[in-house]
Amino acid sequence: MVEDEGIRRYVAHFILWIGIAIVAFPVYIAIIASTQDNALIANGQMSLLPGGHFFEVYYQTIFVGTSGSTREPVGNMMLNSLVMALAIAIGKIAISIISAYAIVYFRFPFRMSIFWIIFITLMLPVEVRIYPTYKIVADLHMLDSYAGLSLPLIASATATLLFRQFFMTVPDELLEASRIDGAGPLRFFWDTLLPLSRTNMAALFVILFILGWNQYLWPLLITTRDDMQTIQVGIRKMITTTDALTEWPIVMATAVLAMLPPVFVVVVMQKLFVRGLVETEK
């Protein structure tokens, strides 16, 4: 910038640190609470410094769950969430990349109609068709199953659009070259297009994994059995309406465990995350 501005820089640093503090504070409190004694918290005397119950609280959370009658180890909930998130992310990428491939590299009747049919699903999020979709999944006997948790969410207009856009930029010469080598459509897809799409797939995977892990309304509806709960649904059931019975250290440990995988993905794969986020919104 032009006129320089020592003080302005300090102000910028200061404001950014305030922003970071605001963003981090709720999570800090959760981590602290997950190391403390429930009685202390319930009395409203929670300390703002770490307590000494870290191992005991996390052990109980992961392997045992709350002491309530519907207890379920959070470790198992995390496993359910992981299966669901992976199924959603991989499923969306797989079915979107092959439909984009068909739409870009073939000419066939109803090609554009099919494209639009997929595209319009953008306007039909699960929230606007909650109970009819529930009924179909129930009729197909998919309640309380991994298939029920993931399959209805696997269609993706965004991913299909993204791959279509990317395939359009792939030079035609590549296809001609592999045709000369005697490659058919499937060979070309597998040997040429798929390796080229690797970065796009990775960026998309990061976003879709977070999206899948953080699903809430859908799993809340279709899981009734405790052992099929995802962590996001499980944490809600731990908060009892009679406050006195809520085991806050365990709830907070669950919150921390629920945040851990997606936050880890964002921080460690930041480049891919940013790329995926920007591209899926285009």
Add this chain to the structure above:
Amino acid sequence: MQKQAIFQSKLLPYALVAPQLAIVLIFFYWPALQAVIQSFLLQDAFGLSTSFVWFENYIELFREPAYFEAVVRTFFFSFAIAISSLSFALLLAVMADKPLRGSMLYRTLLIWPYAVAPPVVGVLWIFMLHPSLGVISRYLRAAGVDWNPLLDGNQAAGLIILSAAWKQISYNFLFFLAGLQAIPKSVFEAAAIDGARPMRRFWTVTFPLLSPTIFFLLVINIVYAFFDTFGIIDTMTRGGPGTSTVTLVYKVYSDGLLGGNLGSSAAQSVVLMIMVIVLTGIQFRFVERKVTY
């Protein structure tokens, strides 16, 4: 949108689109169609017969004061969340856009809340601001505030708006930062040479150049507030106290749980569908403009 070099095959393309098409038709179009059909039907009290009633379900719905309130509340929440989150994120992005030491670290430390799920956001915030045990509530009470979001509807609404805006800061920050970095620095230099002070430069140069990003984010934030606040509300207040935090999505969900009127529930879904179509339409019209901007 069509390649010149293509493959010839009669069946293969259909086989390739079949999985996506099957899922879309079974789990998206069929239920959406069911909702539309249901919304024009009325079932008698015993569920024995149904009759076609035109728009009666819709008329009933809009006559219901609770529904009307939920519409107003949803729009109010949406704008409150969007505006508070956008302005704070813009402030942070403008600061992070300066050539500062450690700007990558700042970005990392500001973007991770994107990954926190709405129900967890609800749990984190209700814990901090819980009337009897929250760490912040202590100070509020000490300051003489009669703080109890579990009993006071306005406080509950405020808490929802605050926590939903908190979650969205990182997303908005990231897009604002990208938008700011896309503005050529020479523009600022020109304004500075013309003698414009930093504040003035912001309002006369940065802000107008950023307006496509702002508008885009406004739409995204409203969509977010419409749908993703469900998880926050459900863990934090469950629509209460009374109905003071019931949004449209929450109402569809909770009315359906009670298993009451199928037609009314379907009509609610259709109204939401129309709102999504309008919002998506706005979003796409705008994105086209952004490309040529």
